[in-house]
Amino acid sequence: MTDNRIKAAVIGAFVADALSLGVHWVYNTDVIDKKLGRVEHYYDPMTSYHTGKKAGDFTHYGDQMMVLLESMSGSGFDANRFADMWRTFFADYGGYFDKATKTTLKNMDAGKDLTESASDSDDLAGASRLAALVSVYHGNLEQLVGAARAQTRITHNNDRGLSSADFFARTVFAVLGGQPPQAALQATLDTHFSDSSIASLITMGLESRDRDTRETIAEFGQMCSVEAGLPGAVHLISRYADDFKTAMVENVMAGGDSSARGMIAGMVLGAAHGMVAIPEAWQTGMTASQRISALLDQL
Template sequence: MTNTSTQERAAGAIMGAFIGDALALGPHWYYDLAELRRDYGEWITTYTDPKPGRYHSGRKAGQLSQAGIILTLTLQSLVEHCGYDEADFCRRMDEELFPFLDGTPMSGPGGYTSQSIRHAWRCRVEQKLPWGKTGGHADTTEAIERTLALAVRYAFQPAELATLVARNTRLTQSDDTVISMTVAYAAVLGMLIRGHALDKTLSGKLMELVKSGKLPFHAVTFADLQPPRPGDPDPPRAGRFASPDALLTPSYMAEAAADADICIEPAWKVSIVYGMPCAIYHQLPAAYYLAARFRNDFESAVLHAVNGGGQNQARAILTGALVGAQVGFSGIPKRFLDGLEDQDKLKSLATALASQVNGGTDTNN
């Protein structure tokens, strides 16, 4: 990992997510790669307008999708309250987003409203349900796309990170597996903010946090996944995710990226290997792979995420945050910042959040 400060890594993660979101705005959700190449050329290198009649139609190159808009709301809440205030986050959703939705996909700020947000809107606006009764069954990364801000803010407080990310995720997505994978991504991003590398050792470090009770995953094995000893009691399961496997994925992907005998060329084809669809179990392996393979090359990472087609917006947001955390804000090419609409506002939010991140020298625990 490059020698960057905590604040550099924190701001890099946030701006990396915004850039990934905006880069995929135009070529979002092309499952026919021939059609994607026909509309945008052989290699997308910058921000582009969505084509008429497609997702986000009417938006312009460099603008954010609704995912980026919700991330902005989350950041504003975190910055103004110096931490996570769930009541304030929910108020912002009620007052600054939901009045502009109508429950249909092809509408709302950003030009498209995702499944989990549509469900939450119906619960709040049509059914008048309280927050906490609003989570649906979408198996997507939509919660990651906003809670990555919580991962940055609480990077040095892994137990609090896990609790708050899980709570926020449940506001819109109720499936325990989705929640566990969302928390796992947040834990990974938190480790990168703390200065750890996305390599084959990272999952072992995460498992140490499980063993110490700082991450709420169930585990019975010892170091290196060795079996429990005869007579060892089953650890208490209350309040824990059923399996730590979501914490093991990143190091497997990092090993794959480093293994010369495993060839994914060009790297954008990772979307074919792990799948183009929206589901979180397609998205995370691809993002971890690209972020490990291009850990010091922000441009290559996000462009391969975008050029892979399918749900490339989520792939680019997740990859952008992970690589942004590794290269730091100064490692992001200036042209990506210059082309981003409202870059000064977004940079101000990113640096303000970064200034709140507690800790500088990691303690490896």
């Protein structure tokens, strides 16, 4: 394991979100083709969901992953600290508030414990933030898994969402340990998730690795749910196990909730191939690039 690949796991997730911003939640892929062609650069958002955002910014998913990264500065993950910083962040946020965020904030404002206020949303987005944790827990599997589940539970207290965080935490740990991405996915399924609520979704993704990405993700569903997003993320990792850039571009071109799928795939493929696999323009073009680098240096 090298520091380079640990960093790439985190940066890979952030650039995936930034690349998604331009067409996030555009479900008609013909519109993407006509408006932008092949999306290989950062663009201002096409939809009104992310009004005020500019090319190189994050969606509200990436913004929350940034809060998670900042919450660990100096002392690792603490659920109460993350929940408090997350709540403060949204107090004057100008971006999009999804249903899980609104529900969680409402519960917090009603006086519920900050770590017990989550929605029951089954969106993949809660789990997709976990790459930030790799910067601290890359050497301890149980701590990584525990933190991945705990940070997800702050906003998305749903069995399949928590299992997704667990699954991808174990997968990225295996990849950092030297296993190829596809082998890591299969081994994690076989050893820990063969009887789980997400087993069939993982298998669907693995079995689709030789199929066209846009058609496959359309079949799985372009939506935000674990049911649609998890097999889509597994497909991207499996099909483009040796090609970070193509995985990220094909993810965006498939439309829908490309951010959650991409953050997970970007984390795993970044861990596999290191910073050299991530286009320099994507790294430097992120609005928060210098801040992320400074935080990673601290951690």
